[in-house]
Amino acid sequence: MAAKPEGTPIWADAMFSDVEGAKAFYSEVLGWTFGEVASEYGNYTQAYVDGKAVAAVVPPMPGQEDVSQWCLYLASSDAAAAAQRIRENGGQVLMEPMRVGEFGSMCLASDPGGVVFGVWQPGTHEGFEAPMRQPGAFGWAEIFTREPQKSDTFFPAVFPYTAQQMEDGEMDFRVYNLDGDPALGRMRMTEEFPPEVPAYINVYFNVADCDQAVATATKLGAVARFGPVSSPFGRFATISDPQGATFSVIDTTTTEGEMPGLTDV
Structure with missing residues (x-):
C-alpha cells in the first residue's frame, strides 16, 4: 500500500472501561466484528468490517478509567519529527513517540487550544483498510x-x-x-x-x-x-x-x- 500523505487521518481508537460492552454496542450499531485481543499491547483489540480493519478498542490506562473517548491519528512518515513540529508550534506532546512492535510508532499530542490527537507512523499496520464510504468504516x-x-x-x-x-x-x-x-x-x-x-x-x-x-x-x-x-x-x-x-x-x-x-x- 502506498504511503499516505502526511496529516491524513489514518486510524482511530477508543478506551473503554467495559470493553466487552463497547464491542457489543459497536457490533450492533456499526456492524463491527473484533479480532483477537493483543494482550502484549494492553489488550488492544481491532475492529473489522468484511475483514478489513476500521478501528480499535482498548481498556483505559491507569488513572483514566472514567474517560471514554475516540482518538483520531494523523499519518506521519516520522513520528519523532512530527512531535518536534508540534512543540515548535505551541502544542503539547502528551505521550512521547514510542515504537509499537513491528506495527509502527505513535505519539499523542494536543494543539494550543487543547484538541487531543494522535500521530501514527505506519509499520506493518498501515491504518484504515476499509473504503471510506463503506458502512462501518x-x-x-x-x-x-x-x-x-x-x-x-x-x-x-x-x-x-x-x-x-x-x-x-x-x-x-x-x-x-x-x-x-x-x-x-x-x-x-x-x-x-x-x-x-x-x-x-x-x-x-x-x-x-x-x-x-x-x-x-x-x-x-x-x-x-x-x-x-x-x-x-x-x-x-x-x-x-x-x-x-x-x-x-x-x-x-x-x-x-x-x-x-x-x-x-
Missing part, C-alpha cells in the same frame, strides 16, 4: 474548538494542509486539504456546547441508514446529541455511546441541499 473527522484561530495556525504548520473557509455566515467552518482533497474539518464551538465539554475531534463512521443507526444506538443506551439531519454531505447524527464516547454516523447516499462555497484562506 471511517468516513470523516472534524476538530471542534472554541479557539479556532489556534487550530488554524497550528495544524497547517505541523502538517502540509492548505485551508478553505466555508462561505456561510451562520457557522465558522474550515476545511483542511491535502493535495487539493479534503482531509479534516474544523468547526468553531458555539454557546450551544456546555462549558464542561472540552475541545475534541469528532470522528464519523459511515452507516447505510442514519435513522436506523441512531434508533439502534439509543435502544442500547446511547444518547442522541444532534440529528439526524440531512445536509449536502449526507444525513448524519452525533451520538454519545453508553460509556460516554461521542462519535457521529453519516449516510453519504442521502443528501439534501447544495454544496456550500469554499474560499481559499
